[in-house]
Amino acid sequence: MSVGATVDTPSQTGPAQSRATAPGPEALTVRDLDLAYRVRGHDRQVLRAVSFSIGRGESYGLVGESGCGKSTVALAAVRYLPRNGRIRGGRILVENRDLMEIKESELRHLRANTISMVYQDPGRALNPSLRIGRQMSEIFRLKGLSAADAMDRSAMMLGRVQIADPGPVLERYPHQLSGGMQQRVAIAMALSIDPKLLILDEPTTGLDATVEAEVLDLIAKLRGELSTSILFISHNLAVIARMCDRVGVLYAGTLVEEGSTREIFHNPRHPYTVGLLRCLPRRGRRKDRARLDTIPGFLPAPGARVSGCIFAPRCALADDHCRSVEPPLIDLGGRRSRCHYHDRAPDLPRLTPSDLPIAGVIDRGEQPVLRISQVAKTYGSGNHGVRALVDVSVELWPGETLGLVGESGSGKTTLARLLLGLIPPDSDGSIELDGEALPGRIDRRSPGQVKALQIVFQNPDSALNRSRSVRGLISRALAKLAKVPRRMRRERLLSLTRAVRLADRYLPARPRQLSGGLKQRVAIARAFAGDPRIVVCDEPTSALDVSVQAAILNLLADLQRERGVSYVFISHDLGTVRYLSDRIAVLYLGRLMEIGPAERVFAGPHHPYTEALLSAVPAIEGQDRERVRLTGEIPSAINPPSGCVFHTRCQRCLGAICREQEPPLIESEPGHQIRCHIPAAELAKLQAVQG
């Protein structure tokens, strides 16, 4: 790999410029790291000449989309690569010791005293057959402490990660703890050795937003107390923005840009970073104002040989020079960018037209397309019944998007499956489609009713039958739902795939040959085969990278404008909900807590639960309001709290009335209802003080 003369020695870059840095050797230095996985006799290169370093006490973020190699960097930094992983060049230094040179015993010593790591999915990271106490205390036992002392220290560490009552937790097995609790334990274990370098690999991915916020708060607080350097790896730009001093951006195994967090997020100098930030559905962007920008094209296949700039095929600035000469990591004074035209990067031309050819219309005429009244769902029966959904009433108008938000277990998905007829609702309550009663079970619905309600699932790998071709998948839907006769099918198929911007050459492909974004387009095409009235979108973009997510959100918005379809849009990501929704419903433990126009729900006054959800979301722009943190665990739906179900976690709980009486949904302004004992005006005042 050719590199210019002025580049790539980490000492030139500035841990010294970082605010938290103390003098001394760098906690971690990665120099020209080339790494490959051997797959079926071929090396597939996953990291190319990656260089960066982390100063003492510094928090360094590595950000990138899936498949960019960020987790591989983390594993290389602790010398724990998968069996087929091989380092082909470069060095990794921890506290000035070369990780590749040291002996096995030194490595163990280093792991026991200097580095620790926390990774995604704490449920798997803890040994399922040992008690927490045993797993924690073995770290202290290793340092020669007695069993009793080791247990005491373990309890202390749990206290440190804000586990109020460590005793019982030490007695538990991992599966007896919630996900958030497990991750606290994992963090406590990692911090037990007072590490010089802490590696956090997607530590909050997969956790609920409110739990994620808690864990991030905890890490931020502990950082203040300890002198640990941190390597923080995440796909989530906002999380990195919040947690790190400096950031490196990885693309296809290559570090394309590096600099201080402020610089990277507010003045990016590589077209990839610029594009990535523009993809985010940030505040103020809405489907009826403009399309989101996207990054066209696809990641290069792993192991592909490259000449020139690796990002050139997807870059609007690229010219022949880019395609033939690989740019070096150019030093821009305290920051680096791997782009020949880094000075022009901020003016990267938009590739997706932002203008909207036709305006979307919501028809709030005589009759909503869907009317749900007092619908409930109970699993099991008698005293053991779990009320997954309690008396929910909602209307959906033609051409409208209703966003459904809430933590896991709030009943979002139950409501969606119930609308579709996949699970029958409890007998009381009713659902009407275009003014006519809709049977609860799919097999009792008329063909017209069946085709009127369709869904786009979260995970296209699960939603598309992997033994069918794209053509087969969509044709079957056309045949069954639209009753298109065989001779017309090809024509309809092509017009449908073109509507979802799916090139004809993918028609013979099987799902596994397609990228995540393409698969989701196939799923969308299938859902639209029978011209549905309503499409339920159940987290349709949460399995996708942000650049792909933007394209899918644009597609959904375009289809809605063109066809006047209504959406029920479920997402845990409030950014995407805000972009696409006209109205938003907030669910908690199966109850509707708030419903209203999207902007009103976001702006407030809103329900204290909505307030907490909103403030849990990390934002690149920084927080514009004081955090309202939810404490405690989500109560079990088997035994929900009395009165207002939210009172156990509510910051604004009034006392007895909240504990004893369930508040009604009160209209605070036209079309905006809040289920809270505190009057809207009072809420507005409380929330204004905070803001």
Add this chain to the structure above:
Amino acid sequence: MKLGRIIVKRLLLSLVTLWLLSVLVFAGGQLLPGDVGRAILGPLADADAVANLNHQLGVDRPLLVQYWDWISHFVAGDMSMSYTYRSPVAPFIAAALVNSLKLGAVAFLLVVPVSIFGGVWAALHVGRPLDRLITVAGLSATVLPEFVTGIVLILIFGIWLDWLPISASWPEGAGPFTQIYHLLLPSMPLFLVLFGYIARMARAGTIEALDADYTRTAVLKGLPWHAVLWNHVLRNSLLPTITVVATQVGYLIGGLVVVEVLFHYQGIGGLIYTAARGKDFPMLEAGILTIGIIYTVATLAADLLYSALNPRVHFGAVE
């Protein structure tokens, strides 16, 4: 508390299984073409004698009565009369069972430690030549019928080398060591069949545990390798192997039939074989039901052991 409920549930399920089994076995006995008396006395006996015998044996009563009579006596330890020997079945079963248990025990005690060690060892050296050898050789050994390996082993060790006795029956009054000496060769075919299977399971379980995130956590704690291996890898990988070992009890008994025939050994397998050849249904039914009970009890014991050792079961995360 939770564990108690699991035990009761498993126990009840086992009883249901056994009851179904007894129905199947009894139904099998009823399918015999012609009548029992004719089958025993042969085509030349006169009709009165046949009817008389049928009445004596009780096979002219309604099926339900016969089933109830048979099963209630069986539960009480009375296994009715053998057609062939015209004497109670139970003493034959008891004596044969003791012999079979001896043979099975020798095979089991040899195979369990060796195969688990082999499987774990292969897992720790995945992809190396010795791993391939253990995997391929184990797999091949598992699928060879016992009479095939038995014949070859007899030829090699019994006849050409003359190291081991080729008859499993030891002289009257022989001590335990002589008995074991006689059982070594017969236990080898059983050993071979079981080795590959158990080793494979142990290997797969260990590889899975080695690749698990919790093992990574343990390694990254800086624990010495033996601590990682014992407390984190093997603790999780050998649990499923326990269940596998128990299910192998069934295969072991199936193999006993062949081995006992081949080595002329008076065990339950041999007894069943003789009864089958002589159409001695009371003997056959009793023998088969006994084997079913042993298998079910072994599976139950393994299930309970697994539940007791696996905190995810007895604290109610999985059933």
Add this chain to the structure above:
Amino acid sequence: MSITSSDAAGALDAASPASARSERLRLLLRSPTFLAGIFILLFWIACALFGTRLVPVDPYADDLLSALTGPSAEHWFGTDALGRDVFSRVIVGARDILTMAPLATILGIVLGTAIGLVTGYFRGLIDDIVSRLVEAILALPLVIVALLALVALGSSKVTVVVVIGMVFSPIIARTVRSAVLLERELDYVSAARLRGENAFYIMFVEILPNVMPPILVEATVRLGYAIFTVATLSFLGFGIQPPSPDWGLAISESYGLINGGYWWTVLFDALAIASLVVAVNLVADAIHGVFET
């Protein structure tokens, strides 16, 4: 930049342009264990089909005068107690076992797949009842169930095939059922219901193709066990009857003679069975390995 291996604009996975099926076949053909297994298997299949025309001596012809002679130029593997040529009998002996075992396997796979699909898809009461029955049957070793059935129904080749197929079916059903249980939770099944597909279509058109890999693996493994069981039963004197040159039967007829040093009457038959079962299992293992990755 340019990606030299393929066009970057194609999201069709550039790393595996071939379809999954031909990729698997390519992997199989590069596996030495698969090649060794399939070679031996094809050899025995050829012997079963054309053996009678290839062998030097009529495998059924007795010649009591030259009974129990050792291997010689005339009789490569010697002669048995009736003076029949062991070499010819070993070559021809593959025929019965190579018809019965595959038939039994196919019967078991067809029955087991149907039971597994229905119980896995519908769950509920049928599932509970079938599961209990399966447990009860599995509580007995296959050889013993077969013994009971053969005694009750009378011994014949057809009975052996049917009994083995019937006993295999619940075992296969269990494998299929657990695969179906995983599949039915996938959203494509919900998507099919939302299209108004009936249960039969969902089971046999949507789900079945996706559970074929475990069924195929199970089929090869079961074929090995079918050969094992057929051979064992004929050794025990059930099923294949004299004067068939079947290997298990031959061993059963001659193993009483080994004390007298007539080792050739059993050794070659034993090696023939060994080579066949090992070959089938090498193939099974290779197929299993290819479907796992």
